Amino acid sequence: MYIKDLYAISPQKTHDLSFENGDWKVLNEYIYKAIEPSYQDLIPNAQLRRMGKAVRMGMGVSLPLLGRNPKPDGIIFGTANGGLEDCIKFLNQIVEYNEGTLTPTNFVQSTPNALAGQIALLSENMSYNVTHVNGSLAFESALLDASLFFDEHAKEEKRLLLGAVEEISDYNYNIDRLGERFKKELVSNEELLDSETGGSYCGEGSTQFYLSNNPENSLAKFTAFKQSSHLFHDEIAEFVMRFLEEQNLTASDIDCLLLGRNGDVTTDSWYQKVEQLFGEKPTVYFKKSVGEYRTVSAFASYLAVRLLNGQAHYLIENGATVKPRTILIYNHFDAVRHSLILIQK
Amino acid sequence: MTEIVVTGMGAISSIGLTIAENLYSLKHEISGIKKAKHFKSHYAGSLVFGEIDQSDESLLEELALKKGHGFTRTTLIAMKAFREAVSHAQLSPEDIASTRTAFISSSTVGGMCYTDDLYHDANMQGSPSEYVKNYEGSDHALQIVRFYGMKGITDVVNTACSSSANAIAIGARLLETGKVDRVIAGGSDCLAKFTVNGFNSLRILSEEPCKPFDTHREGLSLGEAAAYVVLERKADVSDPGKIQAVFSGFGICNDAFHPSATSDDARGPRMAMELALKRANLSPENIQYINAHGTGTPNNDLTESFAFSKLFKNVPAYSSTKSYVGHTLAAAGVLEAIYSILSIQNQEVYPSLRVEEPIADFSFQPTLRYTPEVAITHVLSNSFGFGGNCTSLIFSACI
Amino acid sequence: MTTNREELIVEFKEHLIKYLNLLDLAPADIQNDVPLFGEELGLDSIDSVELIVLLDREYGIKIKNPTEGRQILVDVNTIVDYIIANRTK
Numbered sequence: 001m002y003i004k005d006l007y008a009i010s011p012q013k014t015h016d017l018s019f020e021n022g023d024w025k026v027l028n029e030y031i032y033k034a035i036e037p038s039y040q041d042l043i044p045n046a047q048l049r050r051m052g053k054a055v056r057m058g059m060g061v062s063l064p065l066l067g068r069n070p071k072p073d074g075i076i077f078g079t080a081n082g083g084l085e086d087c088i089k090f091l092n093q094i095v096e097y098n099e100g101t102l103t104p105t106n107f108v109q110s111t112p113n114a115l116a117g118q119i120a121l122l123s124e125n126m127s128y129n130v131t132h133v134n135g136s137l138a139f140e141s142a143l144l145d146a147s148l149f150f151d152e153h154a155k156e157e158k159r160l161l162l163g164a165v166e167e168i169s170d171y172n173y174n175i176d177r178l179g180e181r182f183k184k185e186l187v188s189n190e191e192l193l194d195s196e197t198g199g200s201y202c203g204e205g206s207t208q209f210y211l212s213n214n215p216e217n218s219l220a221k222f223t224a225f226k227q228s229s230h231l232f233h234d235e236i237a238e239f240v241m242r243f244l245e246e247q248n249l250t251a252s253d254i255d256c257l258l259l260g261r262n263g264d265v266t267t268d269s270w271y272q273k274v275e276q277l278f279g280e281k282p283t284v285y286f287k288k289s290v291g292e293y294r295t296v297s298a299f300a301s302y303l304a305v306r307l308l309n310g311q312a313h314y315l316i317e318n319g320a321t322v323k324p325r326t327i328l329i330y331n332h333f334d335a336v337r338h339s340l341i342l343i344q345k
Numbered sequence: 346m347t348e349i350v351v352t353g354m355g356a357i358s359s360i361g362l363t364i365a366e367n368l369y370s371l372k373h374e375i376s377g378i379k380k381a382k383h384f385k386s387h388y389a390g391s392l393v394f395g396e397i398d399q400s401d402e403s404l405l406e407e408l409a410l411k412k413g414h415g416f417t418r419t420t421l422i423a424m425k426a427f428r429e430a431v432s433h434a435q436l437s438p439e440d441i442a443s444t445r446t447a448f449i450s451s452s453t454v455g456g457m458c459y460t461d462d463l464y465h466d467a468n469m470q471g472s473p474s475e476y477v478k479n480y481e482g483s484d485h486a487l488q489i490v491r492f493y494g495m496k497g498i499t500d501v502v503n504t505a506c507s508s509s510a511n512a513i514a515i516g517a518r519l520l521e522t523g524k525v526d527r528v529i530a531g532g533s534d535c536l537a538k539f540t541v542n543g544f545n546s547l548r549i550l551s552e553e554p555c556k557p558f559d560t561h562r563e564g565l566s567l568g569e570a571a572a573y574v575v576l577e578r579k580a581d582v583s584d585p586g587k588i589q590a591v592f593s594g595f596g597i598c599n600d601a602f603h604p605s606a607t608s609d610d611a612r613g614p615r616m617a618m619e620l621a622l623k624r625a626n627l628s629p630e631n632i633q634y635i636n637a638h639g640t641g642t643p644n645n646d647l648t649e650s651f652a653f654s655k656l657f658k659n660v661p662a663y664s665s666t667k668s669y670v671g672h673t674l675a676a677a678g679v680l681e682a683i684y685s686i687l688s689i690q691n692q693e694v695y696p697s698l699r700v701e702e703p704i705a706d707f708s709f710q711p712t713l714r715y716t717p718e719v720a721i722t723h724v725l726s727n728s729f730g731f732g733g734n735c736t737s738l739i740f741s742a743c744i
Numbered sequence: 745m746t747t748n749r750e751e752l753i754v755e756f757k758e759h760l761i762k763y764l765n766l767l768d769l770a771p772a773d774i775q776n777d778v779p780l781f782g783e784e785l786g787l788d789s790i791d792s793v794e795l796i797v798l799l800d801r802e803y804g805i806k807i808k809n810p811t812e813g814r815q816i817l818v819d820v821n822t823i824v825d826y827i828i829a830n831r832t833k
Binding site (some may be wrong): 005075080081082087090091092093094095098099100101102103104107110111112113114116117118120121123124125126127128129130131132133134137138141145146148151152171172174175177179192227228229230234336337 | 385386388390452453455457460461463464467468469473477478480481482483486487490491494495496498499500501502503504505511515518519521524538539541542543545546547552597599600601602603604605610612613616723730731732733734
């Protein structure tokens with residue numbers, strides 16, 4: 001699966017590439033909100049007026065990508081929660097109006113497949129269209145779907161729009177805060193990994209890739225990926241090493257690690273276990289930039305492609321001079337769901 | 346082409362707590378759409394639902410699960426149907442847990458089925474509820490993964506009302522490409538204030554039990570169900586007696602017309618059926634029965650009928666089994682796939698109930714009564730959803 | 745409660761803009777006799793349901809189904825006349 005193009009809206013200035021060029025935003029907030037560009041020239045008002053944040057950000061990323069690339073043969077998305085704000089707005093209506101007369105827009109916008117459906121609608125694309133909602137492995141599931149699609153169409157050139165989106169609303173922030181996933185005290189994102197407390201900070205955004213099975217002029221490729229929803233702490237090392245073995249690689253072949261450490265002392269030891277397998281490696285802790293959310297591995301993949309193409313090197317710790325050609329991403333959520341993604345030049 | 350077969354089925358719906366009970370109701374034209382007993386809502390008294398006749402407490406007890414661990418109704422019915430499917434396919438605990446077994450589920454309401462608890466937590470009204478970590482769409486799947494210690498690939502799909510049809514298609518593709526050796530695919534959706542009020546706000550719920558393909562149809566009836574099938578490569582199945590049916594093909598596309606309505610020319614539904622036929626290497630005249638999407642809304646039944654008229658020279662027998670169980674959302678695709686397989690196995694057509702005056706615009710009409718002794722080799726099963734998602738599946742007799 | 749027809753028109757248009765989230769529009773931009781579901785505003789079937797909710801919540805008017813609604817929800821004039829004749833709050 002070759003990556004031809006990519007774009008992201010995130011809590012960093014990825015929308016105009018200044019993040020890639022060294023403009024790193026220090027965040028001193030509980031919620032790392034995405035920096036949204038103006039949508040006025042991109043999305044017709046008749047549609048924009050109904051869109052919740054997830055759909056809006058998703059369209060804000062997909063329309064530029066679709067505009068500068070040929071029509072894709074499929075649209076595949078991953079999102080754990082989709083338009084949660086609309087969802088809870090609708091829920092609040094149910095309770096506050098005691099199941100009376102309710103407005104349907106929130107309901108229609110809240111379905112996680114609303115984004116992929118809107119993209120199909122606005123770009124008049126009737127092709128393959130699936131949304132995966134596999135929690136914190138939703139992007140990995142979308143990746144798997146994309147790889148199946150290319151496996152099936154090995155004989156002809158095919159293109160896919162692959163993406164992920166997650167939004168923060170006050171409501172889901174509340175829910176995850178009650179679930180003790182977020183920190184109660186504030187430190188800046190520069191010190192995120194040294195906080196020595198439980199939980200992390202909440203991020204959001206949409207990351208999308210324009211994929212093809214034709215390697216010509218590609219920026220990088222998704223070489224392999226692996227997921228697990230059931231792993232014990234003492235199995236993680238074998239999980240990683242077996243993955244490398246399956247790709248005929250050893251630890252020394254990895255030029256750079258992208259790790260999902262998020263400053264949560266209760267689960268960061270999983271990352272330490274993986275780091276130990278590689279010794280002193282150039283490493284990027286991507287959640288310092290964008291926080292924790294369920295499809296953040298899509299952002300990590302985005303960052304990997306940038307690093308492979310000589311951008312954003314200032315983020316690399318233990319060896320910023322390296323020119324990586326093989327990058328391994330390891331991420332977990334709640335220490336329950338684990339993902340490995342291998343991206344190569 | 347690798348042949349994919351169904352080797353196990355499990356289902357719980359308003360017409361039965363097991364496959365056998367579902368089959369009995371289908372044969373005897375027993376509808377499950379009536380006043381709700383367990384579902385608590387303002388509309389429980391005024392609307393009718395396809396409600397599963399088993400309380401949460403009874404489900405917990407039957408599954409030997411403890412209360413207080415975040416098991417939602419979506420999860421409970423999913424676990425029951427999952428258990429029936431894996432037992433039907435004679436999968437051992439080691440088979441289920443294997444890294445070579447994939448689990449592809451689906452749900453629309455997912456973990457958000459207890460609307461009042463979610464309201465409480467989302468608006469921070471006091472200490473967290475039992476379900477504070479269980480609201481995700483994928484929660485039911487994760488609970489099942491945990492219960493069975495499943496080490497393989499998982500996925501959860503949400504393409505609205507075509508979700509579990511897509512779960513089956515994705516499962517088959519994982520087998521075709523050799524990524525896994527067996528797949529458990531399906532979905533679960535329980536009745537919830539969220540969906541009932543959602544569909545009600547769109548004014549597409551019928552006050553009377555739905556009557557798909559009737560001229561005077563007034564909308565859909567919501568139901569709840571969970572169902573799973575076990576898929577394997579035919580070449581891997583040592584005991585041919587296990588094979589329930591062949592999964593011959595699928596078509597997936599998008600109508601790209603409107604967020605919550607099908608295009609007038611039904612281009613999406615038509616394309617999905619055409620793609621499924623192409624993939625199954627069949628032509629329209631090979632199909633003997635269509636298990637229609639048939640929701641009972643004015644828009645769906647008209648456009649779906651129009652698609653039939655364009656695709657088939659002679660429209661085969663068709664019906665909507667949603668007239669028995671209501672629209673079970675994410676579970677509808679797999680439940681109707683199972684009903685399609687039962688049609689093949691028993692060589693009979695389960696009718697569209699309550700149709701008094703079929704839609705007059707067409708020269709064909711749905712099957713109105715239970716019809717035994719019909720030669721059925723290939724069945725087409727349709728599922729269309731909000732967001733324009735269209736999926737058609739084809740199941741065939743195993744020869 | 746506004747009883748003056750002109751004031752009611754402005755009030756209704758404000759509700760309309762809020763309920764349908766008509767970005768960039770002010771009450772003065774909406775003509776009283778332009779069909780709401782025509783080319784100009786480009787409203788669709790979901791908007792008609794939103795309008796039914798508006799009439800219920802703001803004016804206590806219950807419209808049972810969108811088909812009945814279509815007779816009333818023609819333009820601002822027809823709706824405001826209907827509000828004056830049928831409002832319960």
